[in-house]
Amino acid sequence: MSKLYLVPSPIGNLEDITLRAIRILKEVDFVLAEDSRNTGFLLKHLGISKKMYSHHQHNEHQGAGEIANKIASGENAALVTDAGTPGISDPGYLIIQECLKRGIEIECLPGATAFVPALINSGLPSDRFVFEGFLPIKKGRQTRLKELAEEPRTMIFYESPFRLIKTLQQFSEYFGADRRASVSRELTKMFEENKRGTLTELIAHFSAKTIKGEIVIVVAGKE
Numbered sequence: 692m693s694k695l696y697l698v699p700s701p702i703g704n705l706e707d708i709t710l711r712a713i714r715i716l717k718e719v720d721f722v723l724a725e726d727s728r729n730t731g732f733l734l735k736h737l738g739i740s741k742k743m744y745s746h747h748q749h750n751e752h753q754g755a756g757e758i759a760n761k762i763a764s765g766e767n768a769a770l771v772t773d774a775g776t777p778g779i780s781d782p783g784y785l786i787i788q789e790c791l792k793r794g795i796e797i798e799c800l801p802g803a804t805a806f807v808p809a810l811i812n813s814g815l816p817s818d819r820f821v822f823e824g825f826l827p828i829k830k831g832r833q834t835r836l837k838e839l840a841e842e843p844r845t846m847i848f849y850e851s852p853f854r855l856i857k858t859l860q861q862f863s864e865y866f867g868a869d870r871r872a873s874v875s876r877e878l879t880k881m882f883e884e885n886k887r888g889t890l891t892e893l894i895a896h897f898s899a900k901t902i903k904g905e906i907v908i909v910v911a912g913k914e
């Protein structure tokens with residue numbers, strides 16, 4: 692029976708690819724790539740030549756049904772995003788739903804995702820946490836921040852380097868300037884940074900430097 696494999700890719704260090712992921716990428720009939728250039732680089736690094744189709748946020752609504760039909764016809768596929776596990780703040784949900792409608796088997800491999808090392812590295816409680824991903828940029832953002840101000844569990848957010856300072860300032864406004872937090876960037880890469888402190892301290896630290904790389908913010912819950 693044909694199958695859709697969800698294959699995590701390294702979030703930075705290419706050594707983080709698993710042996711199982713390499714085997715699956717070699718065995719499938721085609722690869723669905725969020726960005727064929729990034730996935731092509733990974734496949735070339737692994738010595739794998741494979742037919743690729745683009746599957747990203749701009750075409751997943753139109754293409755999910757067609758891809759699911761292709762898999763249902765007897766071909767195995769691997770979905771790979773630019774970094775991390777498909778479906779975690781990345782394309783994946785829609786193609787999974789289309790495959791489930793058609794009775795296609797889905798197999799998700801364990802592997803790299805940015806929020807887990809960021810959470811563990813933060814030193815904040817990890818027994819109970821809530822993953823928020825990217826907050827709404829405009830509509831609904833203030834409402835969500837007001838709700839999260841009462842959240843007792845550790846909170847995890849993704850953010851771009853361009854909005855980091857503004858987001859930390861909003862956290863300080865809604866959660867309190869002394870709330871403990873951690874900012875992780877460039878995870879698994881040469882210039883990885885994990886900075887811990889109060890929101891006030893983090894704002895001061897990152898306001899004094901040029902910010903690059905993908906960002907994970909971990910914030911303590913309300914005591």
